[in-house]
Amino acid sequence: MFTARFPELKRLFDANARWAEEMNEQDPDFLPGTMKGQFPKFLWFGCADSRVPESVLLEQKPGVLFVHRNIANQFHPEDDSANAVLEYGIGPVGCQHVMIVAHTGCGGCIVAHDSPPPAPQAEETTTPLGRFIAPLIELRHSLPAGADGVNDLILANLRRSVENMTKSPAIQTAWELGRKGELQHIYVHGMIYDMASGRLKDLGLSVGPEGPVSLFDEV
Numbered sequence: 537m538f539t540a541r542f543p544e545l546k547r548l549f550d551a552n553a554r555w556a557e558e559m560n561e562q563d564p565d566f567l568p569g570t571m572k573g574q575f576p577k578f579l580w581f582g583c584a585d586s587r588v589p590e591s592v593l594l595e596q597k598p599g600v601l602f603v604h605r606n607i608a609n610q611f612h613p614e615d616d617s618a619n620a621v622l623e624y625g626i627g628p629v630g631c632q633h634v635m636i637v638a639h640t641g642c643g644g645c646i647v648a649h650d651s652p653p654p655a656p657q658a659e660e661t662t663t664p665l666g667r668f669i670a671p672l673i674e675l676r677h678s679l680p681a682g683a684d685g686v687n688d689l690i691l692a693n694l695r696r697s698v699e700n701m702t703k704s705p706a707i708q709t710a711w712e713l714g715r716k717g718e719l720q721h722i723y724v725h726g727m728i729y730d731m732a733s734g735r736l737k738d739l740g741l742s743v744g745p746e747g748p749v750s751l752f753d754e755v
């Protein structure tokens with residue numbers, strides 16, 4: 537199928553063949569079973585960065601995570617793609633936990649952090665990437681004096697995504713149904729993945745139909 541023209545692609549297909557073979561050896565029913573449907577409890581909303589592969593870092597098999605990833609894990613209220621994944625994920629798919637996950641060393645946030653203040657009709661806003669990252673640049677320049685590190689922008693961006701998502705029609709409708717007992721309680725969480733250590737950390741931003749919630753029982 538592949539010749540030496542694209543050995544880098546051939547390596548991927550070879551790896552896939554080995555993976556499928558190992559999966560079938562471990563549990564011959566697993567992969568055929570995925571054809572029956574998906575029942576993930578988690579919607580991972582993260583960055584497109586290649587260094588933050590959700591199923592790998594959470595050590596999960598197919599079927600556990602419903603996923604949307606974009607530049608710098610931004611939830612824009614008018615983003616049809618993100619809203620469609622959210623609506624479908626917490627609706628028919630049945631996800632209960634939406635995990636919005638930022639990460640250290642985020643390239644989108646670094647670019648926004650290093651950008652000059654936005655100007656109307658800026659050249660950058662004529663491209664999809666420019667338009668998508670523009671709110672991040674605006675956010676960077678709205679941060680108070682002293683908050684000048686890229687990590688502050690990464691956290692501010694995460695908080696804004698959590699806030700935007702909780703205001704979305706999909707979440708508001710789900711929470712209303714949840715309070716009436718007609719739907720499971722849906723939760724939105726804000727987390728950060730630390731690339732250097734490989735650890736996922738909760739940032740205490742979780743909120744559900746009953747309001748803010750802690751992931752841990754009070755002792």
Ligand SMILES: [Zn+2]
Nearest residue numbers: 583585642643
């Ligand atoms: Zn990123």
